[in-house]
Amino acid sequence: MTSREITYLDLTPRAPFDFEGTVRSHGWVLLPPNVWNADRRTWTRIERLRSGNVVQLEIAGAGSVAQPRIQITAQSARPLSAEERAEILTAVGWMLRADEDFSAFYALCRERGEPWIRATQGLGRLLRSPTLFEDVVKTICTTNIKWSGTQRMVTRLVEHLGAPFPGEPGQRAFPTPEAIAAATPERLRAEIRLGYRAPFIHTLAVQVAGGSLDLEAWRDPALPTPVVKRHLLAIKGVGAYAAASLLMLLGRYDDIARDTVFRDFVSAKYFDGQTPPEVEARALYDAWGPWKFLAYWFDLWSYYEP
């Protein structure tokens, strides 16, 4: 048994905040290295810090929706430096959108009533990854494949290329751009089974690892959405659906990913099972302005899980 250092960290998110509702807001919590521990109502994740130190984070909600706190238990092989502690707090805060302000969205939800009124109890935060690189790779792994295939590909990426938690080779972090770049496209295809996505993901990793592509700079909220969208669409393997999903993950909700889920849902709820013209489907959420995606998201969620 490897000896472990345990560090407790605490974060106060902007209220209202629903911890479990945020962690389980969409499929990302089901993709490694994320794990939802149903018995303890906690979320664990192996994280490789910039120092190279690989830590296990167990994250729990505390307090109430109105006075929330986030408690982080970090296990590591050696004591964490002040920089490493700060990096963990920044990463967890980003993943859970601790500081994001949803007050304008909640105000619209109160005006519209059901089903959106439920969101005002601290929902609206969609779980994301600590790096845009991880979110882009995972999003490419959702295109033109069933969800089980997405889980299979991401699991293999983590198992084969992720840095192991010391003493626990079965627990690994999401692979760094360097680790994916160091693998050949042939290996990504044959071993990770990425299929035709292999060259897309390999090229992306090579560009990020080599410094010619600074994905993380696109997290800057000062950048205009059309600029970020143009950058995203320039990534091979990212088209209209993936770009809209990634904009949502970046906290930009003015564009809805019109994928099969969207088309099937609006057809079922608003058009009596018929396929509506694109213009009419798009117009459904126009009144929500910059919050279109979240409005659609709650509409969808409430329809299938009333």
Next chain:
DNA sequence: TTCCAGGGGTAGA
């Protein structure tokens, strides 16, 4: 077997 999934790239109009 055949189809197709929370699409996207490319060539050719």
Next chain:
DNA sequence: TCTACCCATGGA
């Protein structure tokens, strides 16, 4: 800008 056609994979 729009339309065919192709692309790996694995489950149904």
